[in-house]
Each structure stands twice: as structure tokens, then as C-alpha cells.
Amino acid sequence: MWCRDQSASTTTKIKCPASNSIRARRKKSLSDEQRRTKYDIYADIIEIIARKGLCSLTRVSYGANMPVDRTKKEISFLIAHGFITEVTLEDSKKYRATKWGLEYLETFKHMRKFFAALGDRPHNL
Numbered sequence: 001m002w003c004r005d006q007s008a009s010t011t012t013k014i015k016c017p018a019s020n021s022i023r024a025r026r027k028k029s030l031s032d033e034q035r036r037t038k039y040d041i042y043a044d045i046i047e048i049i050a051r052k053g054l055c056s057l058t059r060v061s062y063g064a065n066m067p068v069d070r071t072k073k074e075i076s077f078l079i080a081h082g083f084i085t086e087v088t089l090e091d092s093k094k095y096r097a098t099k100w101g102l103e104y105l106e107t108f109k110h111m112r113k114f115f116a117a118l119g120d121r122p123h124n125l
Contacts (some may be wrong), residue, residue, distance in 0.1 A: 041066070042083070043108045045074055046101045049084055054094040 036044070041064065048063035049055045055063075061071040075095060078084045083101035087094045097105075 039108060041074060042078060043105055045071070045078060046083055046097050046105045049095050050097040050102060050105065054087060054089070054096055056092065056094055060095065 044064045045060055048060050052059065057068060057072060057075065060075065061068045064071060064074075066074070075084065078101065079086055079095075082098055083104055084095050084097055087096055
């Protein structure tokens with residue numbers, strides 16, 4: 001961010017001191033405490049699918065607040081590991097949570113409660 005130098009007789013651009021605080025706020029908003037872990041993302045995707053029953057890729061993407069291309073990668077991972085299944089209905093793909101996926105979601109919620117009780121968020125999850 002650039003500001004005008006008011007003390008100079010000519011208008012010159014100088015680095016604005018406020019820009020440092022803006023950068024600091026951006027970094028702070030993307031800190032480890034604000035970012036979701038991959039396990040948070042898996043749980044979000046499974047929960048969205050479980051709530052809706054059958055869910056399209058776009059619906060999962062919107063619900064998980066992720067771009068469609070990244071959501072597609074995460075869904076592929078979850079399908080490969082048996083957490084969700086793909087169902088084809090009238091030329092469209094829908095996704096359904098499996099029993100294994102629901103167990104993961106339940107366990108993840110319990111672990112989140114334990115970490116909240118400890119007052120610490122795990123950094124390596």
C-alpha cells in the first residue's frame with residue numbers, strides 16, 4: 001500500500017505504515033488456529049453428506065466452503081478409504097456416507113470435545 005508524503009513539497013509515494021498492520025491481520029486470520037486440518041475437512045464433508053442423505057459434488061462444495069476441484073479430490077480420497085460411496089442417479093453422481101464414515105464423524109466429534117476440554121488444539125492433526 002502506498003501513501004502520499006505530506007511533508008514533502010512534491011508528491012512522492014512512500015510506503016504506508018498502515019500496510020504492515022494489514023499484512024499482520026491477514027497473517028493472523030490465516031493462522032493455525034483459524035485453518036482447518038485435513039481431518040476437520042473430512043469431518044465437514046462427511047457431516048454435510050450425512051445430513052442431506054444423498055448429496056451432489058456442488059452441494060458438498062458449498063457446504064464445506066471449498067472450491068469444487070479441491071472438494072473433488074477430498075471426495076475421491078474419502079471414497080477410496082470407504083468413508084463415503086458414490087451413487088449414480090439419472091446421469092448424475094451423488095454421494096452417501098457409509099457406516100465407516102459415520103463412525104469416523106462420531107469419533108472425530110468426541111476427540112474435538114476432549115481437545116476443547118484440555119484447552120488446546122492439536123497441531124499435528
